[in-house]
Amino acid sequence: MYLETAEIGYAENHLYAGIRESLDKLKQQGKYRMGVCTSKRADFACQILALFDLHEHFDFVDGGDVGIEKWQQLQVLKEKGVITEKSLMIGDRYVDLTAAHRNGLQSTGVLWGYGSRAELEQHSPRFLFSEPSEMTQI
Numbered sequence: 001m002y003l004e005t006a007e008i009g010y011a012e013n014h015l016y017a018g019i020r021e022s023l024d025k026l027k028q029q030g031k032y033r034m035g036v037c038t039s040k041r042a043d044f045a046c047q048i049l050a051l052f053d054l055h056e057h058f059d060f061v062d063g064g065d066v067g068i069e070k071w072q073q074l075q076v077l078k079e080k081g082v083i084t085e086k087s088l089m090i091g092d093r094y095v096d097l098t099a100a101h102r103n104g105l106q107s108t109g110v111l112w113g114y115g116s117r118a119e120l121e122q123h124s125p126r127f128l129f130s131e132p133s134e135m136t137q138i
Helices: 002-012 019-029 042-051 070-079 094-102 117-121 132-137
Strands: 035-037 060-062 088-091 106-110 127-129
Touching (some): 019 132, 042 060, 060 070, 088 094, 094 106, 094 117, 106 132, 117 127, 127 132
Parallel strands (some): 035 060, 088 106
């Protein structure tokens, strides 16, 4: 039942305005390796990226597992050399920011997701973006 619901539900995702253009520009600039670190299962995350034809923008996709917290995902990515201390975690919830800080990474909060300005500011992100286009200016 869960798998069936999840498979139907993934198609209900949508892109926030400006995301595609910003990811296109970041990819074109070629200054950064970009990846996805999500609490979703990796196969679902890949399906969502494929749905929007965005998979080629990312160098890796790391999905969560039951009982694994976001900070632990980042820790493993660091241990494997997938990310480094120079990596920047971009997220819309406090869990993304605290996971970054716990792993010695800088963080960026984004206001077009689920978290509020107050929630994100409370966790001291290096940057706090209101619009996706701001990501292309770092």
